[in-house]
Amino acid sequence: MNVLVGAGAAGRRAGCAVVLAGVLAACAPQGGDDAKATAGTSAPAAPAVRSGxxxxxxxxxxxxxxxxxxxxxxxxxxxxxxxxxxxxxxxxxxxxxxxxxxxxxxxxxxxxxxxxxxxxxxxxxxxxxxxxxxxxxxxxxxxxxxxxxxxxxxxxxxxxxxxxxxxxxxxxxxxxxxxxxxxxxxxxxxxxxxxxxxxxxxxxx
Missing domain, CATH: 3.40.1000.10 (Mog1/PsbP, alpha/beta/alpha sandwich)
Structure with a gap:
C-alpha cells in the first residue's frame, strides 16, 4: 500500500489494474482453448429405455x-x-x-x-x-x-x-x-x- 500512496493517482490506477487483472484471472475458466472448444457443445444423453x-x-x-x-x-x-x-x-x-x-x-x-x-x-x-x-x-x-x-x-x-x-x-x-x-x-x-x-x-x- 505504501507504494500506491507514494505514487499518486497514476500509481493508484496502475495498482488497481494489477489487482483487477488478478481477480479476473482467478475467476476465468481453466483449460485455455480446450475449455473454449467444449463450452456449450455437450448435449444431455437420451434417457434410457428398457428392452421389450x-x-x-x-x-x-x-x-x-x-x-x-x-x-x-x-x-x-x-x-x-x-x-x-x-x-x-x-x-x-x-x-x-x-x-x-x-x-x-x-x-x-x-x-x-x-x-x-x-x-x-x-x-x-x-x-x-x-x-x-x-x-x-x-x-x-x-x-x-x-x-x-x-x-x-x-x-x-x-x-x-x-x-x-x-x-x-x-x-x-x-x-x-x-x-x-x-x-x-x-x-x-x-x-x-x-x-x-x-x-x-x-x-x-
Missing part, C-alpha cells in the same frame, strides 16, 4: 436380415401390403402407441446389390417429398457398418416441418433401413431413446 425383447430373428413378429431390441411396450407387426420407398420395401412396423407416443419405427428391406448404405439412404430420402437439412454420419454397431441421417420433413397436414431420422446398413440378404418419424417434432423426440436402443443393439440375424 429382440426382433428380427426367426420366430419373432418380424423376420428380418438383422435383429435388434425394441423398447418396452412397443408393438411390432409384419407388413404384408407392399409399400416401396426408393430401393426398399416396408417389412415391419413397430408401434409406439402402447408406450404412450404417436409414431412408428419402421423397417424397410431391399434386394441384395452393390449399393452402399449411404447410397441406399440417399435414395430413400430422395423418394420422400419435402426433405431438407439432411445431416449424414457413419456408424458401426454389432459388426455392421452403416450410415445415419437426421433431417426435416414437411408435414402438409399440419403445415409445418418436423424432425425425422433413419439409418441404413447392408447385409448379404440386402439393405435394411430403420426409419423413425412421429406425428410432430415433440413426438419424434420422445421416441428417440427407442430408436437409439434399436441402433445400439443392431446386428445380423
Amino acid at each position: 425383447g429382440s426382433l428380427g430373428a426367426k420366430g419373432s413378429a418380424c423376420e428380418l436380415p438383422v435383429a435388434f431390441d425394441i423398447a418396452e411396450k412397443w408393438s411390432a407387426e409384419a407388413v404384408d401390403a407392399p409399400l416401396h420407398q426408393g430401393p426398399v420395401t416396408l417389412a415391419c412396423e413397430i408401434d409406439a402407441k402402447p408406450a404412450g407416443s404417436i409414431g412408428f419405427l419402421r423397417v424397410w428391406t431391399g434386394r441384395p446389390g452393390d449399393d452402399s448404405a449411404r447410397s441406399v439412404l440417399e435414395a430413400f430420402l430422395a423418394a420422400e417429398d419435402g426433405v431438407s437439412k439432411e445431416r449424414y454420419r457413419a456408424f458401426t454397431t454389432g459388426g455392421l457398418s452403416g450410415t445415419e441421417v437426421e433431417y426435416l420433413a414437411r408435414n402438409e397436414m399440419l403445415d409445418e416441418t418436423k424432425q425425422e431420422r433413419a439409418l441404413a446398413v447392408t447385409t448379404p440378404q440386402g439393405p435394411v433401413v430403420l426409419h423413425l418419424g412421429g406425428l410432430d417434432t415433440g413426438e419424434h423426440r420422445s421416441m428417440v431413446p427407442a430408436y437409439e436402443l434399436a441402433r445400439q443393439t443392431l446386428h445380423t440375424g
Whole structure:
C-alpha cells in the first residue's frame, strides 16, 4: 500500500489494474482453448429405455436380415401390403402407441446389390417429398457398418416441418433401413431413446 500512496493517482490506477487483472484471472475458466472448444457443445444423453425383447430373428413378429431390441411396450407387426420407398420395401412396423407416443419405427428391406448404405439412404430420402437439412454420419454397431441421417420433413397436414431420422446398413440378404418419424417434432423426440436402443443393439440375424 505504501507504494500506491507514494505514487499518486497514476500509481493508484496502475495498482488497481494489477489487482483487477488478478481477480479476473482467478475467476476465468481453466483449460485455455480446450475449455473454449467444449463450452456449450455437450448435449444431455437420451434417457434410457428398457428392452421389450429382440426382433428380427426367426420366430419373432418380424423376420428380418438383422435383429435388434425394441423398447418396452412397443408393438411390432409384419407388413404384408407392399409399400416401396426408393430401393426398399416396408417389412415391419413397430408401434409406439402402447408406450404412450404417436409414431412408428419402421423397417424397410431391399434386394441384395452393390449399393452402399449411404447410397441406399440417399435414395430413400430422395423418394420422400419435402426433405431438407439432411445431416449424414457413419456408424458401426454389432459388426455392421452403416450410415445415419437426421433431417426435416414437411408435414402438409399440419403445415409445418418436423424432425425425422433413419439409418441404413447392408447385409448379404440386402439393405435394411430403420426409419423413425412421429406425428410432430415433440413426438419424434420422445421416441428417440427407442430408436437409439434399436441402433445400439443392431446386428445380423
